[in-house]
Amino acid sequence: MNCIIVDDEPLARQAVKSLVSGTKDLNLVGSFNNATSAADFMKDNIVDLVFLDIQMPGVTGLEFARQIPKTTLVIFTTAYAEYAVESYETEAIDYLLKPIDEKRFSKAVAKALAYHSLLIQEEKDDIEDGMDYFFVKSERRYFKVKYDDILFVEGLKDYVILQMDNQRIITKMNLKTILDLLPKKDFIRISKSYIVNTSHIESFDNNDIYVKSYQIAIGNSYRDNFFHSFVTRSM
Structure with a gap:
């Protein structure tokens, strides 16, 4: 704290x-x-x-x-x-x-x-009660972010980047904190630095996930959880 x-x-x-x-x-x-x-x-x-x-x-x-x-x-x-x-x-x-x-x-x-x-x-x-958005502070302003619009979240030390289709927001927060706030059914952590919105995953292989034009590596220690939690659930 x-x-x-x-x-x-x-x-x-x-x-x-x-x-x-x-x-x-x-x-x-x-x-x-x-x-x-x-x-x-x-x-x-x-x-x-x-x-x-x-x-x-x-x-x-x-x-x-x-x-x-x-x-x-x-x-x-x-x-x-x-x-x-x-x-x-x-x-x-x-x-x-x-x-x-x-x-x-x-x-x-x-x-x-x-x-x-x-x-x-x-x-x-x-979040679980149906709110489909939250607010984050960036550059002295508060931005309304819809969960569905988030492609992925990237962690950079004490900051995170919320990547959307046509916008990216940088806010002071660590990756663990934002993971606790995101709906578990829609978001999954795939490495030390990335959380991905599963609804935007277009394809994947054993090493990478492809979201729109982005290629994101799956961390070795997160691979089993990804295939068990996402892939098995989607079949």
Whole structure:
């Protein structure tokens, strides 16, 4: 789960950073001393969780929390217990008092991870319930993408390319994340770098799949699954 730290105190940021580095399920992608910088970063980067101080110059943590999409979770980190009630009104996952206890931190993170899993499941349920499209962010815009229009998805480190007939969209997401969101009955992973829409497969041999004008190699470790899941099912 990608997370950032937002706190105007350097020592406080370092303390949370140390706790995050000792948590295997968290990936720290940014650390900021003000909410404005954090908001700018979030426009172009995927952030699942924010460790957020409340009292900061300029935009306060409470003000910033009200601007954050509900798909991004918030754990407040503050030295002031009197903000607890108001913080929960922003639907924050948890409220940690400084200095932060390691066990208390782990408990808050476990709660965030559980809630994050529920959000992903809700997105998958929406797909299974008949929604035939989803939205992806690219170049500061949100694009509506119909599942049927996707020929294949190509992974490039922390980005994926959604290839359609006459359009390609590059968005910041890893291949595993987008595979979890795509309808399992229509999409299959055929290598470390490619997911293919089976409805667009025109032909194949033992080594390659042909989609429109594209020739895509089948990964050795994915070959058996492809022939079992797709070929056998199609006969």
